[in-house]
Amino acid sequence: MRPLLLLDIDGPLNPYRAKQIPPGYVHHEIVEEEKAWVVLLNPQHGVELNALADTFDLVWATSWEHGANRLLGPLLGLPQLPVIMWPSRESVSRTRRGSWKTPYVAEWAADRPFAWVDDEVNRYDRLYLDNAHPAPHLAHRVEPHRGLLADDFAVLRTWAQSTA
Numbered sequence: 001m002r003p004l005l006l007l008d009i010d011g012p013l014n015p016y017r018a019k020q021i022p023p024g025y026v027h028h029e030i031v032e033e034e035k036a037w038v039v040l041l042n043p044q045h046g047v048e049l050n051a052l053a054d055t056f057d058l059v060w061a062t063s064w065e066h067g068a069n070r071l072l073g074p075l076l077g078l079p080q081l082p083v084i085m086w087p088s089r090e091s092v093s094r095t096r097r098g099s100w101k102t103p104y105v106a107e108w109a110a111d112r113p114f115a116w117v118d119d120e121v122n123r124y125d126r127l128y129l130d131n132a133h134p135a136p137h138l139a140h141r142v143e144p145h146r147g148l149l150a151d152d153f154a155v156l157r158t159w160a161q162s163t164a
């Protein structure tokens with residue numbers, strides 16, 4: 001079974017904590033109807049992710065939900081991807097110590113192996129997934145002031161090889 005690659009945007013692809021625009025990134029102002037966002041995106045990420053699509057099935061795992069395909073994927077040269085839809089904010093438990101996304105990620109992935117890049121995953125999420133998700137999984141933290149780096153892509157490739 002091909003592994004999933006679950007992609008958070010804010011943090012891994014948009015390093016929102018960066019004090020300056022990191023090398024390789026482009027500053028984008030996105031406007032849609034009454035809303036506006038500022039994001040930093042690195043076109044090289046699109047190249048790397050499209051290359052990883054030979055191994056993984058890419059999936060958006062971001063609170064941008066369908067906005068990822070509509071607003072951000074095209075800026076990175078990514079095709080339309082499946083989107084994990086989250087429950088309403090009110091129904092999400094905020095008492096967990098890990099990421100609020102984790103139970104929903106496990107549920108969405110069902111029995112498939114997955115790697116997940118997110119700036120909020122921590123050891124509590126890894127413990128949760130070790131218990132809740134029997135298939136191979138990797139919850140890989142990406143620092144939100146740095147975004148995805150070459151080392152992170154290497155980790156994903158190595159993990160995919162180890163589970164093949």
Ligand SMILES: [Mg+2]
Pocket residue numbers: 008009010011012118119120
């Ligand atoms: Mg994030």
